[in-house]
Amino acid sequence: MGKIIAAERQKEILKLLHDNGSVKIGQLADYFEVSRETIRRDLSYLTEIGAAQRSHGGATSIYEFGNIPIETRINKDADIKTKLCEKALEFIPQTGVIYLDSGSTIVHMAQLLAQRAGCTIVTSSLSAANVLLNSDNTTIITGGQLNPGNMSIEGFQTTSFINTLKVAVSFLGTNGFEQHKGPAVSDFTDAHTKQAILPNAKINVVISDSSKASTSALVQYASWRDIDYFITDSNLPKPMYDMISEMTKVILVDVNS
Known part of the structure; x- marks a missing residue:
């Protein structure tokens, strides 16, 4: 990211x-291409005005979004997620290894x-x-x-193990892709794990509901050109659909019926 003024950077940090x-x-310093001391001053200012809470090594949202357990996130929009995954089943091979x-x-x-029954599934998700x-x-x-x-x-250890694999299809998620x-995804370690499987899968499929189009996660782990198929719902905004369709095959699932 190119250099921007402090106010703009702080606004982006809040987003x-x-x-x-x-x-x-450290992640913010890399993302904005500034020093860690600059980021510390930004976070101190945001804390002083009550817009953020300082934490060890960084800051947390005053809304504690990051503390929402995955069980709660699984249940959010569960019907939509299930319909998207039902479409993704079409990419399951008769034989071969699946990565989740x-x-x-x-x-x-x-x-x-x-x-x-009969599938071989590798996963980094407990x-x-x-x-x-x-x-x-x-x-x-x-x-x-x-x-x-x-x-x-x-x-x-995770990426080293993944680098030894060859899988037929990988199913990947995203925390958001606005501005990307x-x-x-939200952190670099998660991005490294995803990046490890990309060259080792014959087909890479990203599954995400359309709400992620208006969410800006921290670090892009792949270009849409690296993804073979993007499965999302039919509420994806047309400008976003047009942009992504230039780089990969977008499959829209009707979740409104």
């Missing part, structure tokens, strides 16, 4: 806080796969693995460090 719940000083990303929408994909626990599928969990906020596994030219 990132609203969308993601929390921010880290972390995130609330992908848990709905796991719920549908749990009703099937929530998805728990759904698949008693299914007639083979479930493989990536190693790594637990992220309790997202109930996912991440870090060097591809799907984005």
Whole structure:
């Protein structure tokens, strides 16, 4: 991101806080291409005016969005997420390995796969693995460090393991993509995990409801050109549809009927 004045940067920090719940000083410094000390001054100012709360290494939203458990996020717009994942089932191969990303929408994909048998599923999501626990599928969990906020596994061990894989299809999520030219997430570690699977999957599918089009997550993990299919609902704004369609195949699912 090019250099911007302090007021504009602080406004953008507040938007990132609203969308993601929390921010880290190092991530913001990289994102805005400024020093950590500059970000510390921004966060101190935002705290002084009551717009943010300081935390260890960064700040959190005064609305505590980041503390919403994944179980709550899974239940939000559950019908829409299920319909999107039902469409995504069309990409499940007769044979081959499936990769499931972390995130609330992908848990709905796991719920549908749990009703099937004979699949080999690799996942970095403990929530998805728990759904698949008693299914007639083979479930493989990536190693790594637990992220309790997202109930996912991440870090060097995770990416190292993923780099040894070849899968038929990966199903990926996003925290938002406004202001980006591809799907984005809230932190760099999650982005690294997603980036690791992209070259190792024959087909990459992003599943997301259209509300993420108006949410700006912190870091883009891929260009839409790196994604083979984007499955979303028919409420996606037309300008966003037109832009993304130039780079990948967008599949709109009617969720209003």
